[in-house]
Amino acid sequence: MDGIYTAAQAERGKGLFTSLCERCHSVQEFSGRSFDAIWAGTTAATLYARIATTMPLDQPGSLAIPQVTALMAHIFNENKMPAGENPLEGNMDWLATISMARPTE
């Protein structure tokens, strides 16, 4: 999980989350223990697919790939996973190799 997104990407995702997701969600639903309960141990591809194909609930499939990856970067950042040099990309084969975990507190 180290360095798989950039800080700039997370910043963009934060803005997208506010405009597209916050009327139904708070980011806390996707961070901390809630993250552990639902997403820990699953692959980044699962999270990608969930967001890309089912969200926003009233407009599923409307997000562009860079929007989905930015939203994921925001979620990773909220979970204190370290940012790095290379942006998160919407490559499902690669995302499927990443098992998601939060750093231990």
Ligand code: HEC
């Ligand atoms: C109109 C309300 C609405 C909007 C807008 C919306 N969601 Fe959701 N979202 C829901 C509901 C309701 C659920 C749970 C029901 C379901 O499983 O479909 C959900 C479930 C999810 C889940 C799965 C959570 C879990 O506990 O398994 C994720 C991840 C998610 N949303 C991300 C997003 C993101 C990212 C956005 C912004 C692009 C977004 N949602 C926008 C209503 C919304």
